[in-house]
Amino acid sequence: MKNHNIATTFSAVLYFVCMMNCHAQTGKKLLLALSKADHTxxxxxxxxxxxxxxxxxxxxxxxxxxxxxxKIAYVAIYGGGTLHEINVIDLVNKKALPTIDTRPLFGPHDVTYVHDKLWFTAEGSKAVGRYNPATSNLDWSMGTGQDRTHMLHVTADARKIYTTNMSSGTVSILSDTVIQPPPNAPATAKPRTDWFQKVIPASVGSEGFDVLPDGSKLWTAASSDGSITVVNLRTKTQEKKIDAKVMGANRLKFTPDGKYAFVSSLSTGDLFIIEVSTQKQIKKLSLGRGAAGILMDTDGTRAFVACSADNYIAVVDLKTFEVTSKLDVGGVPDGMAWSIAK
Incomplete structure (x- = not known):
């Protein structure tokens, strides 16, 4: 009987450890997905x-x-450029926290988190803003002077910002630059930081974009003419415009290895897969009536594509380029992100 009790206790401990490990593994990495229709x-x-x-x-x-x-998620509440809120979500307890009021910046659309700060586009104000969670305030912003400043990428060192300006048909590169005092400045003068903008022409409707893993180039796809503009980020110039025929393009994302670009079409529901080295389309998947947000898995095995018009997220295998499953997160899914616990 004593041995039986020991075995039972040991089994219970093993079960508890297993459950804790399983919880830790599933809780470490989470997929976050928005439903526009359900507001969730x-x-x-x-x-x-x-x-x-x-x-x-x-x-x-x-x-x-x-x-x-x-631990925390930030959700941009857009309203066509008229609203002024970013929702804050406690992912551990799955509950809402006090909302960020972005005024005087309106129309927050895209969001990213770099250097422990939240960066966002403010389409209604033709600007980019930054929120500091440590101080609970907006601590920086810069205007682009371009129409519909929409999508956003901030480099890991937070020294460069890339945005697409849909209605102007341009890409903005905002650079953080240290300015030294002039030779005749007082001895007490110190270097200061300023931001400069370089505006690069693209096509009207250039919206979704991504930066190659090596940081050398930016690709953005235009809904108006189906072209892809290639921007050389080292020279800050338009390198090429590809006649990719990705009509109705909404989002563009590179695979983690940088070999392929996925472009979703909101008007046709197609997913275009383009080989980066040849700049040629190698496959087109018909996902439904309208495809939008794209999220690459961090392990390089899958892509998640929001089929907004059909109310599901398609899971695409990055080896076979085939849809392997569908995920229901609510009506009109779109924006997605990863939460990786540390």
């Missing part, structure tokens, strides 16, 4: 594709990002 943020286990919880958000959620520790 779905928290998904990427291993099982099971929805672990849903948290209500504002009336027009577009893009989402997680903090660097994976």
């Amino acid at each position: 943020l779905a928290i998904v286990d990427p291993a099982t594709l099971k929805v672990l919880g849903r948290v209500p958000v504002g009336i027009d959620p577009h893009e989402v990002v997680a903090s660097s520790d994976g």
